[in-house]
Amino acid sequence: MTAQRRPGKSPSIEMVARQAGVSIATVSRVVNGVSKKASADTTERVRRVIAELGYRPSGAGSALRSRQSRIVALLVPGAASAYMAAVAAAVEAALRERQKVMILCDTAEDANIQDDYLLEMRAQMVRGMVMLGAVDSPVLTQFLDEGEPLVFVNRKSPGGPGGGFVGIDNLQAGADIAAYFVERERLPCAVIHADPSSSATAERLTGFRRHMKREGIKLPASAIKTYPSVDHLEIGYRGAVALLQNGRVPRSIFCASDLIAYGAHRRCRELGLAVPEDVLLFGFDDNPLNDWVAPWLDTVHVPYETFGTAVVDLLDTIWAGTQTQPAPEILLPHKMVLRA
């Protein structure tokens, strides 16, 4: 057992003040860039001492006093999935540029966990909460009501009005895919999707259907497979098992995510079906691995890398306080990626 050495302490504002021969008020003002309150000389001197000592305002101290921490929370359902990770990385990077840090919470699509985290985040006085794939929950509705700074990503607010939104035009994307199927004469077609309670999935589907209807094409119920499971790979596999029975093979399948397409592809492989020759698989998200392990996949590229700055821009707008009447919304451009 070694001598118990307590971790080092960061220098406090008081040390900086003493060292620079000014009051702590002045140091605080220099740090926070309160102009017209310190002469150029003083500012310079304080800055130098700050650099020398490696001073950084204590998160707890400033949060306590100003009721706002330097932290933003990101709540995701399932942190391990590729696209969540992509968004998380993008948001983290964008926050870093604004000198903020990110708490990551995994809600596992569970309303109770989500509520627990929401309350904890308020207790942490986070400056904002970013909801990636939010579910409907009492506290979420309450927070929306109370004007908590919320930004929804991909899936729109399931808890009533309020909050910003960052995503793509899912309706249009769905229609684009339908148009592509028609144009390439890939009919009859089928669809495999996950729980459509997510606005993203629902809108992709609606867009797809609307376009088909406009073209006078009927989608029989048997051509649309949906499963409640959380695992998209499994959904894709089971969907393909159901669709590809008795030698019936649609000319194309719209899979609502790349992972669903991966699952469907496995079944195709098992059945000896060539993709895309026998059946065209169309995914969604554009997993960065596609080029390497799924060159047979057509998909919609969602620019997750750019979601980060969009989210933070929205937060800035909200923080600025001049709430725009309609909740601020940023739609980013998607793009079809046709590999097959």
Next chain:
Amino acid sequence: MTAQRRPGKSPSIEMVARQAGVSIATVSRVVNGVSKKASADTTERVRRVIAELGYRPSGAGSALRSRQSRIVALLVPGAASAYMAAVAAAVEAALRERQKVMILCDTAEDANIQDDYLLEMRAQMVRGMVMLGAVDSPVLTQFLDEGEPLVFVNRKSPGGPGGGFVGIDNLQAGADIAAYFVERERLPCAVIHADPSSSATAERLTGFRRHMKREGIKLPASAIKTYPSVDHLEIGYRGAVALLQNGRVPRSIFCASDLIAYGAHRRCRELGLAVPEDVLLFGFDDNPLNDWVAPWLDTVHVPYETFGTAVVDLLDTIWAGTQTQPAPEILLPHKMVLRA
């Protein structure tokens, strides 16, 4: 422009105290489970008020006073990669059970960014810092020196002694792969790996080489390809390009990560080589997508799902204060996954 509504406030300890007719000290003691300080009645009454009001101690208030927040930091190089995300998810889940939350920092393998984050985390008074793939940096060494609670994952401390470690026995795993190549008569073999400054990569490699040497097998320098790039897919591809020239085809390639194997596989596909018939590809990590999109890949399964509890157990040990003289270390079991 709507009326500016400030976000709701959480109830404070003072409200709880008043409501329950006790002092705030008593409430604090109940919350923190200080026994022998409140009667069963009082405890019960306070508990009820807390539940009613939905009280949660303010993170800032308690952090400021006790010099410890409820936050643990996870520093990763590249948050978007699958295995980082897997570890992040596991750590997050394990922390949740201990009523802690996780800040996620992406260092991009950059020593300056890492240092900046380390200092910011100290300013946030985080309870511990988990380094996934740490790089050597001045502040890291300083923190190790000062006894900051650090746990290294996968890649051992590059900043001197100290800190806990969670990972697998990379030496053994490397040897296992070599043994497999020998046993299956998959010689000559080759290796593609990324920057070996990471202890994980270095040890895998060493284990592999040692076993080969023990078997009396020479690995010519030309059979070992390494590239400094950060992108493992690219590394794998370029490695395969270099290895598979002039019709020379090794019987097996040990790729130091699954992504490297994906990259190599792409080149094999381009050359019309069958995997594993013509050349066996052996990866590392066991990406969860393997079953679906890379059924040709043999790999080592690293139980990232279990890293979370291991990390938090280690933190608990460190927090308990009775520092074990040799830094605590947890080695988790790996497993070969032979699909091919």
Next chain:
DNA sequence: TGATATAAGGAAAACGTTTACCTAAACTTA
């Protein structure tokens, strides 16, 4: 010149906790 505005900066209160110290009552024990 006197009045007034502005610049520069200090003193001190408050934010919500935790905890060392104190007190008073209720039990022991000799």
Next chain:
DNA sequence: TAAGTTTAGGTAAACGTTTTCCTTATATCA
């Protein structure tokens, strides 16, 4: 019964900021 001990709980001092008042000195203006 007196002295000591335990139990239950209150008081108040930090913790490190930010910010509202002040104060003083200097510049501006009529």
